[in-house]
Amino acid sequence: MAETEIRSVMVPISGAHILVPNATVAEVVGYSDPQPVPDAPEWLLGTFLWRGWQVPLISFAALTETAETERTNGARFCITKTLIQNERMPYVAILAQGFPRLTTITEDNLTEVPMDSKPIAVAGKVIVESTEALVPDLDRLGHLVAHAAFGALPLTS
Structure with missing residues (x-):
């Protein structure tokens, strides 16, 4: 029987990595200054125009308290589809520190790391080969960002 493989993307953020399914990544683009969102939490860095969409940019490191600040020199935007x-x-978009890299997840190269408590919007923690990564709860993340960026916007259709 063939081993199940999941194509994923390892996204470097300040102080950590996050692991997202490759199918959710739309594009990775270079950094440009986002437009601030009034009264937004610190982890919502602003919005920017991409392919006709006003896309919220977040610092996953700030949201999960992995790092207080992130550098923007050499940073990228990892644009992901919301769930x-x-x-x-x-x-x-998630602020990435450098280039995200494709990785293939298999049962042999993935180890789940137990967590006593999970930061908001984190589904779990894993080790892929030798890299530790947070696995975001993409559904929860989408709702948090929609509320922070657009306020009273209906969260589901």
């Missing part, structure tokens, strides 16, 4: 059914916010 929430929302016509106004089909994408969210």
